[in-house]
Amino acid sequence: AQTVTQSQPEMSVQEAETVTLSCTYDTSESNYYLFWYKQPPSRQMILVIRQEAYKQQNATENRFSVNFQKAAKSFSLKISDSQLGDTAMYFCAFMKLFQGAQKLVFGQGTRLTINP
Amino acid sequence: AAGVIQSPRHLIKEKRETATLKCYPIPRHDTVYWYQQGPGQDPQFLISFYEKMQSDKGSIPDRFSAQQFSDYHSELNMSSLELGDSALYFCASSSTTGTSGSRYEQYFGPGTRLTVT
Helix, strand or coil, X not given: CCEEECCXXXXXXXXXXXEEECCEEECCCCCEEEEEEEECCCCXXXXXXXXXXXXXXXXXXXCEEEEEECCCCEEEEEECCCCHHHCEEEEEEEEECCCCCCCCXXXXXXXXXXXX | CCCCEEEXXXXXXXXXXXXXXXXXXXXXCCEEEEEEECCXXXXXXXXXXXXXXXXXXXXXXXXXXXXXXXXXXXXXXXXCCCHHHCEEEEEEXXXXXXXXXXXXXXXXXXXXXXXXX
């Protein structure tokens, strides 16, 4: 079974700073996807970014980028120029690919607070 | 853009009662997933449906059942409710006909907060 570990339960930075959230995973699969989801106080789960395991290039979405190290099974999220609206719980998620629907396996989450 | 719709948003039930949660996926999405998120926990996969057929099953109690209908909406039926069933229940949807990467993206609804007293 796949496991996802987020070793930082909480983080806090000042507005406009850059912050990196860590995520490691354990799998014997070679074909999979990784995601970061954001859960603000509203509890809505919002997709932040996606990374395909077969791609060497790190995904980027505006101020959000990842550092994907496949051999190390590491998948960190970097938030640049952090904003107050980035305050949320962030979940790293793993998806094994097989025929049919693919479930997400989440890490425990990192609570990120952006201070003014 | 249209999002996943879940109803009701809040539900209060007593122990041993039944509850039905509904999910309306994003239009043209053919796959639905149900997740349960307990207080202070990460979401846990319950069950999924692709083209109205159950495609995967997680740690879903036997007291729970679900189905996907011809219009692709899905319902999660929960019977003999227990205090431990109190949680936020998410429905997510995805489309297998999207581009190679986007077809694996799951979009979540706002959730149904179930409280069992």
